[in-house]
Each structure stands twice: as structure tokens, then as C-alpha cells.
Amino acid sequence: MSRFSVILLLSGVALVAAGAFVGIRALSRPAEVPMANEPARVPAVTVAEAAEREFVQPVTFSGTLVPREEVLIFPEINGYRITRLDAEISDRVEAGTVVAQLEDRTLHLDVAQAEAERARAEAAVRQAESQIASAEAGLAQAQQTLERAKALRERGTATQVALDDAIAAERTAEANRDSALSGKDVAEAQLRQAQNSLDIAREKLADAKIKAPVSGVISARSGRVGSIATSSVDPIFRIIRDGEVEAEVKVVETSLGLVREGQPATVEIAGLGPVEGRVRLISPQVDPKTRLGTVRIALEPQDDLRAGLFAGGRITVDQRRDLAVPATAVMTAADGAYVLRVRDGVVERRSVDPGMIWQGWRQIGSGMAAGDEVVAQAGAFFDTGDAVRPLRADEAAPLAEERSAAQAEAAR
Structure with missing residues (x-):
């Protein structure tokens, strides 16, 4: 057997012996049994306090800036x-x-001609007045002659023919006087006509x-x-009269009935940002094709408002302060809306009458009191009687950060 083979054999024997030693120590250690009085772990939940908040009911719109007039x-x-x-x-x-x-060259000529016509008419009036004076003098003389003829006839020194001639002369003088008066009336009418023609000519010249x-x-x-x-x-x-521009906007017919003259509006204008205004006019008609109604919104004066710019925004049709909870805290079941109130670390289901939603908060009409704490989110995992560890939002944020850090560390 080679020296290398001997080394491998000895290494294997050593590994087997070490494994056996570890197993014997594990078997000899007593088992860890949880204590009977150890408390179960209570889940932490984020809670929010019911409090009064400002609620706004908006009606949205879009439209265009137009001249008011x-x-x-x-x-x-x-x-x-x-x-x-x-x-x-x-x-x-x-x-x-x-x-x-x-x-206006021809108009100046028309004025000059009309002035000449008026001058002629004025001369005709003066001539008629002169004729009236002459006729009245002749009438006065004829009346005197008639009176003398009557007196002479009564004394028998004048013939009937002479009296008749005096009567005829007086009547002729009276007719001449009446004719002169009529002539003056005609001349004055012609003067008025000439004056009217002159006024028209001057007005046309001014209209140039x-x-x-x-x-x-x-x-x-x-x-x-x-x-x-x-x-x-x-x-x-x-x-554009007085340079005044306003927003002409369209509102859906289902919301048009909520809009009233004088309601405040915030208009977002392309390139300019928000401009405040108020509803000035509501059209009595709705477009039968688009089902949209027209509303005019008077805007606060601003130099860079230009007709034709796009305008969108909202009309505030209702604004009030009321009790509110986070919108995520309100849940719905077959028997209506409810929230999970937390009191002394125990969950209690409470039926509520919810209203409008504004900026993440839900209006609560009944079922809650100011200061009550509710489960702000994940309420579907809890029910009445569950024990929880309530955390406010400012407390829950650091805990969430710790959990995220732990998960990130475990993933490495």
C-alpha cells in the first residue's frame, strides 16, 4: 500500500469518529420544552385617532379660457x-x-354741400318772415280802409260799391298774410330737413x-x-372688454345639479398653475350628445391669462368640518360599513355611517366619537375580541423600517 493511500484511510476514520461524537452530545442534551405560562405573541397594528377634519366635495371640470365679453x-x-x-x-x-x-374726401364734400343747403334754407326762412311782415302791414291797412268805408256808408257819403271794394281788399290782405305764414312753415320744414342732412353728413364723416x-x-x-x-x-x-378673461368649462350632467353661482373654484391653467375663481354663470342647457353642461368661472385678475389656454380643476360644491378616520379604516360587509375600534388593546367592530372621502380621509356621520382609535389598515385580518398591540403612525414607521432592514439582512 502506498503512502498516499494510507493518508486517505486515516483521514476518513477521523471524520467518522468526529461525527459520532457530535451525535452522542446531541442525544444527551435535554429537549427544550416551552413553558406553560409563556404568553402568546400579540400582533402589532397601526391605529389612527378619529378627529375632526376639513372635508371638501369637489366637482371636476375641463375647459378653455375665453373672453368674458x-x-x-x-x-x-x-x-x-x-x-x-x-x-x-x-x-x-x-x-x-x-x-x-x-x-373721407367725398364725405367732406357731402358735408360742404349739406352746409350750403342749410344756408339756402335759412335764407328762405328769413324771406318768408319778411313776406309775413309785409302781408301783416297790408292787412292792417286794408282793415283801416274797411272801417272808414263802413263809417262813410253809414253817413251816406260812400257808395255800396266802395264798401264792397274795401271788404274784398281786407279779405285779400288776410289771405296774403295766411299764405306768408304757410310759406314760413314750409321754409322752416326745409331748414329742418337741411339740418338733418347736414347732421347725417357730419356723422358719416365722424364715422370715417x-x-x-x-x-x-x-x-x-x-x-x-x-x-x-x-x-x-x-x-x-x-x-376683449376690459381685458377680462374667464374659464368656460364642461361639467358632466350628473354633477351639474350640485353647482351653484358664487361657489369657489380652483382652476389649473396650462403653464400658469392654479388660479382662484367663482362660478359666474351656469348654462340652462346640456349638450344632448356629450351630456355635458357649460359653466362660466370668473377668475381673479392676472396679466398672463390668455384666451385659448386649457383650464381644468374643481368647483367646491360643499365644504365642512366633520369627524374623520383614514379611508382605509372603513370596510364594508353585508350589513353595512364598519370600522375596528381598539380599546385597551382589544378589537371591537363598530358600525358607522360613512360620508365623503377627501385627501385619504373618510367622513363619519355616526358610530364613532372623537378620540376613538381604529385599525388604520389590514383590518380584514382582525375581528371583535382580538388582542392587538396598537401603534400610532409615528410609532409604526420605525418598526416597519426595522422589519425591512431585517428582511434585507436575511436575504444576503
């Missing part, structure tokens, strides 16, 4: 060429500011200067220099 600027007179545009998009203008000019009817911001400019102004096409300008 958009004013269209059309020419008051048609058929005249645009010679100048004095405003650009985004310009802020005041009411009465000239924003465009129309060709197109002015902003309201104060606001120019949102669109369709007019072009050299084009013919007419009210039958697009307006020359569009103005």
Missing part, C-alpha cells in the same frame, strides 16, 4: 376704403380711441374715424389697409 368692431358706413389701422393685436385701448381711418366702443385688449385684427370696409364680412377688430 368680446366686442366686434365693424364700420358704421360701408363702401369706403381703409386708409389707416392704428392698433395691433394685444394693444390695450380706451373707449373712444381711434383704431382705424376710412377714406373708427373708434373703440369699449375699453379692452385687441384680440384680433382682420382689417387691411386698402380694403373696402363693410359690415358683411369679418370685423375689423375684436376687443
Whole structure:
């Protein structure tokens, strides 16, 4: 037998002897029996205290920023060429500011002609007044002649023919006076007509200067220099009255009945963030195709609000303080909703009347009192009478971290 074989044989014998020794010591050790009075391990649960919290019932929406009131600027007179545009998009203008000019050469001529017509009418009135004065003087003379003729006829010194002539002359003078009065009426009517024509001509001349009817911001400019102004096409300008922009949003028909004018709203605007506002108007109609209703929300003034930006957010239709527990603490069974209240380390099932959910909390209408502690989560694993070790959230967090660390260590 070689020296190497002898070494292998001796090594095997040594291993067998060592194994036998370990087995004998194990058999000789007394068995570990748990003590009869050792307490069972109590599971730890996270609990939360019922307390009053603020609850908000929101109605969500989406929509677009639109002008609260958009004013269209059309020419008051048609058929005249645009010679100048004095405003650009985004310009802020005041009411009465000239924003465009129309060709007015012929309008100046119309005013001059109307002024000449009025001057002629004024001269005709003066002439009629002169004729009235002359006719009244002739009538007065004819009346005096008639009175003398009557007196002479009574004394027998005048013939009947002379009296008849005096009577006829008085009647003719009276007719001339009435005709002169009528002539003045006609002349005055012609003067009024001439004045009206002059007023119209002057108004048309003034309308050649197109002015902003309201104060606001120019949102669109369709007019072009050299084009013919007419009210039958697009307006020359569009103005957002007072620059005021609001949100026009859509709300589903099932929530529209909860919305009221004046309710607060938070509008998330693309690129700008949240802007506060209030419901200003609720449309009386719902779109039969989309089943959406339109709501207008007035926004707090802000310079960078622009029509066309996307707007989403919520309307607060109800806001109140009420008793609350974590939403995860409320469970549902066949007989209704319930929570697991923990008192003196023992679980008790309590029926509750839950309400709205807001930011992870559930409103409790009845069944709980302020200060009660409930199982915050994993309540489905417990029932009435179970013993637990309650941990508040601030106590449960370090324990969870320790467990995670232990699991990570065991996995290595």
C-alpha cells in the first residue's frame, strides 16, 4: 500500500469518529420544552385617532379660457376704403380711441354741400318772415280802409260799391298774410330737413374715424389697409372688454345639479398653475350628445391669462368640518360599513355611517366619537375580541423600517 493511500484511510476514520461524537452530545442534551405560562405573541397594528377634519366635495371640470365679453368692431358706413389701422393685436385701448381711418374726401364734400343747403334754407326762412311782415302791414291797412268805408256808408257819403271794394281788399290782405305764414312753415320744414342732412353728413364723416366702443385688449385684427370696409364680412377688430378673461368649462350632467353661482373654484391653467375663481354663470342647457353642461368661472385678475389656454380643476360644491378616520379604516360587509375600534388593546367592530372621502380621509356621520382609535389598515385580518398591540403612525414607521432592514439582512 502506498503512502498516499494510507493518508486517505486515516483521514476518513477521523471524520467518522468526529461525527459520532457530535451525535452522542446531541442525544444527551435535554429537549427544550416551552413553558406553560409563556404568553402568546400579540400582533402589532397601526391605529389612527378619529378627529375632526376639513372635508371638501369637489366637482371636476375641463375647459378653455375665453373672453368674458368680446366686442366686434365693424364700420358704421360701408363702401369706403381703409386708409389707416392704428392698433395691433394685444394693444390695450380706451373707449373712444381711434383704431382705424376710412377714406373721407367725398364725405367732406357731402358735408360742404349739406352746409350750403342749410344756408339756402335759412335764407328762405328769413324771406318768408319778411313776406309775413309785409302781408301783416297790408292787412292792417286794408282793415283801416274797411272801417272808414263802413263809417262813410253809414253817413251816406260812400257808395255800396266802395264798401264792397274795401271788404274784398281786407279779405285779400288776410289771405296774403295766411299764405306768408304757410310759406314760413314750409321754409322752416326745409331748414329742418337741411339740418338733418347736414347732421347725417357730419356723422358719416365722424364715422370715417373708427373708434373703440369699449375699453379692452385687441384680440384680433382682420382689417387691411386698402380694403373696402363693410359690415358683411369679418370685423375689423375684436376687443376683449376690459381685458377680462374667464374659464368656460364642461361639467358632466350628473354633477351639474350640485353647482351653484358664487361657489369657489380652483382652476389649473396650462403653464400658469392654479388660479382662484367663482362660478359666474351656469348654462340652462346640456349638450344632448356629450351630456355635458357649460359653466362660466370668473377668475381673479392676472396679466398672463390668455384666451385659448386649457383650464381644468374643481368647483367646491360643499365644504365642512366633520369627524374623520383614514379611508382605509372603513370596510364594508353585508350589513353595512364598519370600522375596528381598539380599546385597551382589544378589537371591537363598530358600525358607522360613512360620508365623503377627501385627501385619504373618510367622513363619519355616526358610530364613532372623537378620540376613538381604529385599525388604520389590514383590518380584514382582525375581528371583535382580538388582542392587538396598537401603534400610532409615528410609532409604526420605525418598526416597519426595522422589519425591512431585517428582511434585507436575511436575504444576503
